[in-house]
Amino acid sequence: MTLTPVITEFWDRPDLYTLAGYERTGGYRALRTALAMDPDAIISQVKDTGLRGRGGAGFPTGLKWSFVPQGDDKPHYLVVNADESEPGACKDVPIMIANPHALVEGVIISSFAIRASHAVIYIRGEVPEAIRRVALAVSEAEAAGHLGHNIHGSGFDLKVIVHSGAGAYICGEETALLDSLEGYRGQPRLKPPFPAVAGLYSAPTVVNNVETITNIPWIINNGVEWFRQFGTEKSPGFKVFAVSGHVRRPGIYEAPLGITMRELLDYAGGMRDGSEVKFWVPGGSSVPMLTADHLDVPLTYEAMVEAGTMLGTGTPMVFDQTVSVVKAVTRWLEFYKHESCGKCTPCREGTFWITGVLKQFENGEGNDPDLDLLNELCEQIMGRSFCALGDAAATPYPAAVKLFRDEFITATHTPVDQTFDPARSFVFSETALSEVGAR
Amino acid sequence: MTIASGSEQTQTDLVDVVVDDINVRVPKGTLVIRVAEQMGVEIPRFCDHPLLDPVAACRMCLIEIDGVPKPQPACAITVADGMKIRTQRTSPVAEKAQSGVMEFLLLNHPLDCPICDKGGECPLQNQAMSSGRGETRFEGKKRTFEKPIAISSQILLDRERCVSCARCTRFADQIAGDPMLELLERGAQQQVGVADDAPFNSYFSGNTIQICPVGALTSTLYRFRSRPFDLVSTPTTCEHCASGCSLRTDVRRGEVTRRLAWDDPEVNEEWNCDKGRFAFRYIRQDRIESPLVREDGRLRPASWPEALDIAARGLAAAQGRVGVLTGGRLTAEDAYSYAKFARVALRTDDIDFRARMASDEEAQFLAALVAGQPLGPTYADLDAASNVVLVGFEPEDESPIVLLRLRRAALKANTRVWSISASLTGGLAKMQGTWVPCQPGAEAQVMDDAQKDGSDDAFGAALRTPGAVLLVGERLAGIPGALSAAAALARNTGARLGWVPRRAGERGALDAGALSGLLPGGRPLTDPAARREVSDLWGVQADELPRYAGRRGSVPIAQSADAVIVAGVDPVDDPQGEQLMAALAGDRFVLSLETHHGPISELADVVLPVAVDAERAGTYVDWEGRSRSFGTAISGVTTVTDSRVLAMLADAMDESIGRGDVMELRAELATLGHWTGDRMSAPDVRPAPPAAGGLRLASWRLLLDLGRMQQGEPHLAGTARPTEAVMSAATAASRGLTEGSLVTVSTPDGSLTLPLRLDEVAHDTVWLPMHSPGCSIVQDLGAVPGDVVEVVPGGPR
Ligand SMILES: Cc1cc2nc3c(=O)[nH]c(=O)nc-3n(C[C@H](O)[C@H](O)[C@H](O)COP(=O)(O)O)c2cc1C
Ligand code: SF4
Ligand code: SF4
Ligand code: SF4
C-alpha cells in the first residue's frame, strides 16, 4: 500500500504554518464551501464518510455530531482535544506545529455544522511550540475574517479559545478535560449525561481529536466518495501514523487505514541495524502488545480488535530484542500510577500496588506467584474502574506476561538491567556502545 | 412486588425489572441501589449517600446487568424497563468485582481500628469483616500521611484512613454550600484538604464526620473519648434553636459524650448544625447542684423541703402580685406548668416567656396568628413553595435547617427565595436568593409599600403566587409596625405566614399559654368558652382564672410585682436586661428556677435547681408547630424538672396543679388541643418615622457566639465567624472608611472598635454581630437593630 499524504501533503513547506502559506495550498476554500451549505448537510456528509474519531476510541464522528440537540436554545460548544499525552502518541502535536490552519479551518467548519459559536482547543501544556502556532493561526484567521463575527457574511459567529493544559494525562479524557476547562480538578465525570447533551457548562458539546477535526476541510473539498476510496468499509479514510521505536526513520507516515505494520516499517526504513521486532503496540501504551507474528495484520479498527488489541491512536511503537518487556511494562505502569486521577478505587490503588510489584521484578526480586497475582489485580481493575485510564493501566501486563513469561521468571532472580543492558536499547552506534562499556 | 415511593404513582411511571431473579415493579428512574435496598438486598457501598448526588467513585457497589459487558455501579444506574440486575447474591462477576474493590480499599488503609473513633461502627470495618480477605496479599509499604491534620479547630483529618469517597466534599458543596473542602492531588496521593487560609469553618461541618464511611474525620471533642459499643444512645431533640433537629445523644458512663444528627425526613433529614452537635458541655459546667436560700444577704445551700417552704411562703405573701418570667429554654410541658401554676396557684396572668426583644405588637401578632395554630407552614411547604420571602430572619444563623431546606428547594425544586434584609448575606447567596435591600427599621415600610396599589415590588407579586410562604423572624418584634405589616402582607397576598423564633422552647411556650392573655392552645384568656375548657381541665372554677389579661414584657412584669418567678432567663438576651436586673434587685421576693449559676440566680431569694435538656424528657415545638418529644439521656446533676418543682411548690402552697409528670402534662396538652374559636385580631401598628442622621444599625445573633449554652466549647468557637463590622463600599467611602481597617461604632451609651468588611449592605447601614466576642450591641452600645449609630475611622480616642 502506498503512502497517501493528505493532511501531511505540504508539510515540507516552511511557511505552511502561516495563513498565506496555508492559503497557497488551497486553504480556507473548504470554509467558503461549507458556509454555503446547510449545517445539517455537513453533518450528513461527515456521517457518510464514516470518519471515525482519531483520539483512540474510533467513535464515528458524524454520529457524535448528530447527537447534539438542535434548536434547543442552549449554547453549543466544540472542544478540540489536543492534550495528546499517551506514551507513544505523537501525531496531534506535529499536525498543530506543521499545519495549524488546517486544524483551525476544521474547527470553523465543524462549529458551523453543530451550531457552536464558541470553540476551544485544549492543548497539552508541555508543547509551547504547538500552543504558539495554533494561537498564531487563530489570530491570523480572525484578522482574515475566517473567524469572529458574521464570518464571510454568513451570519455565523465563532470565537476560538486556545487553552493550555497543566500537565495531566487524565485531562485528555473528554469529561475530565471539560472539568479542567471549567476550572475544576481534571477528573472524569459520570456519564450519562454525555457531553453531546450536557458537556461544557452543561451545554451540548462535541469533543473531538485534533486529527479528526483536521480531516474535515478535505472531506468538504473532496466529498464522500473520495474519502471512502481509502481504507476499509469499517475504517474508511487515511491516518496520520506516528511510528517510533527502534526503526531507522521514526516519524509521521500518512497512509490509508489498512496498511500493515510491515509496510509502515518499510517506509520507516526498517529496523535499525541488526535488530528485529520483538514486540510492538499499534496505538500507544494503552493497547495490548503484539509481536512480529502480527506484522501483516491490517492497521484498521476491526482487524486490530480481531488480533486482540486496538488501533488506539494509531501511533505504533516498535521495540527490538534489546528491550526488556518487564522494564517497558514497569515504566508504563509507573506512568499510569503517576497519572491516575485518584477518583476511583481500582485504578488509584491498583496502579499503586501493581507498580510496586513490578518494581520488584525489575530489580530481580520478583516472586513467582506474583505473576498470577498481577494478572488478578489487572482483572480487578479492567472494566471496574471509572474511566478508561484504569482499563489502560490494566492492559500492558496481561499481554506481556502471556507472550514473555520467561522474562518475568528470569526477573525473579536477575535484575533486568543485567539481562538487558539499557545502553543497547538507547545507544545506536557500535562505537558509542563500546565507549559506554555496554555488555 | 411493587415498590412505589409516592402513593399517587401512576402505572406509567413504573417499570418492571428483575433483581436476583425476583420481579419487581418500581418507579422509573430509581437507582438500582435503592431498588435493592427496598427489597432487602444490601449492596455494599461507600461513596453512595441517598442525599448526595452520585459519583460512582468507590466502585464498591458493582453489579451485573444483563447485556451490559462491564459490571455497573448500582449507585449511579437508574432502572429501565426490562432491566435484569444481578447483585453479588446471584452474580459471581459482581461478587468478584466487589471483593476486588474491597481488597484495594484496604490496601493503603492503616491498621488503626483499635484506636479509631469509627471502630465498631465503621462501614469499612464491617465490610472487611463480612466479605474481606482474612489475610492481605499486599506486601509493600502502605502510603502514609502526617496524622491527623486539623482542617478546622473542630475537625481533624487522618488522611491515610480516607477512602476518597467524596462524601464529605460533596456534602460541603451540595448540601451546606460551603465548598471549602476539596479532594487534592491525584492517584494514591489524593487526599481531602482545605486551602491554607480557609479552614473548614462551615456551620454544618460536623455532618461530614458522621457520613464519612471511615474514621478519617474526627472531632476534637470526641476523638479518643469512647468506643461506640460503650455508648448508650437516646433519641433527643436539639435545644439550641427552633429548627427542631432530631438528634441522637450518646452517653458514656452517665456523661453525654457526643451527639449525632438523627434521621427525620420531615425535619432535619440526616443533618444538623455544629451548635447542635458540639455544644453540650454546658450541661456539666457551673451547674446549681442544690437548692439555695438567702440568709443574711448570702445564698447558702438548703434542703428541698426548707427551700420549697421559703419559696411557697414568699409567693403566698405576694398572692395576686406575682410575676412569672420564663425563658426560651423550657420544654412545652414545663412552659405549660408555668402557665397553669401562674393562673391556678398564683392567680396571676402576669406571665411572659419572651426574655428578649419583645413588644405588645408582637404579643398580639402571636395571639392572633401563631399561638396554638395547627402545623404549618412546614419544611415540606418550603420545598413545594413557588416563592419564600424572609423578613427579619437570617436562616443560616437563626435556624440553620431552614437554610438547608431552602437551599435545596432553590437548587432542586425551583423555589425562589427573597430576603428583605439589611445585607446580602452568604446564606442568601447559598439559596440563590434575591435580596430586597432594606435599612433596618424600614422593614414595615418596605412591606407596606409592596401592598400599595400599583406597587411594582417583585417580592409582593411573588407572594401572590400559589404556595408562597412569608417567613418572619422573631427579631421583627423590635421593629414597630413590622409584624403588623407582615400580617397584612400575608392576608392581602394569600401567602402562608410562618414565624421563626430563635430558641427551641419559644413556640412551645406560646402554645402552652406562657404569655399573658393566652391560655394553652392559643385560647384567649377573655373568651368565656376558652376559659371554660381550660378551667374544666384544671379542676377550678372559670371565674377563678384571672379575669383580665396581665402585663407583658419582663420589665413591666417585674416592676409591678411583689414576687417574681424567673426561669431560664438570661438578661444579656434582653435589651432591657439592665432594667430587669434593677427591678429584680429591688425589694421583691425573687424565686429562681435555674440550671446554671448566673446573674439572676445570684440575686434571687430562693434558687431551685432544675434539670437541663439531657436530664429530662420533654417536647420542643419547632417553628413549624411540630411537636418534637424526646426522652431522658442522663441522670446528670438533677432530673427534677421545672414542672416537678412547680407541682411541689403548689403542694406547699396548698394548691394543686398535678404531679408535674411529663406524660400527664402531655396528656393535658393533648386534651386541650388547638383553639378553633375566635381570636384577637392581628395588630395594626403604624411604622415609626425613620430616624434622622447617622447610620442605621443592623444586627442579629450569629449561630456561634457568646451564648450561654456554647460555653466551654473552644473548638466550636474556633469555627465562628469573625467579629467585624460590615457596610457597603459606598457608605464606607462616604465616611472615609476602608476595608480591613478598624472603625469605631458609637452611640451615646458606648462605643466599639472592630475591623470593617465591605459587602452588599443597604445604604447608610452598618451591620454588627449582636452578641459575639468583642461585640455585644446591647451591653456595649445600649442599642438594638434599627437604632442610629455613628461610625468613624480608627480606634477609640
Ligand atoms: C486517559 C485518557 C486520555 C485520553 N487522552 C486523549 C488525548 O490526549 N487526545 C484525544 O484526542 N483523546 C484522548 N482520549 C479520548 C477522549 O476521551 C475522547 O474519546 C476523544 O477526544 C474523542 O475524540 P474523537 O472522537 O475525535 O476520537 C483520552 C481518553 C482517556 C481515557
Ligand atoms: S480510572 Fe478512576 S482513578 Fe483512574 S483516572 Fe479514571 S477515574 Fe481516575
Ligand atoms: S474523609 Fe471520609 S468522607 Fe471524606 S472522602 Fe475521605 S473517606 Fe470519604
Ligand atoms: S439547626 Fe438548630 S435544632 Fe438543629 S442542631 Fe442546629 S441548633 Fe440544633
Ligand code: FES
Ligand atoms: S457506592 Fe457505588 S461506586 Fe461507590
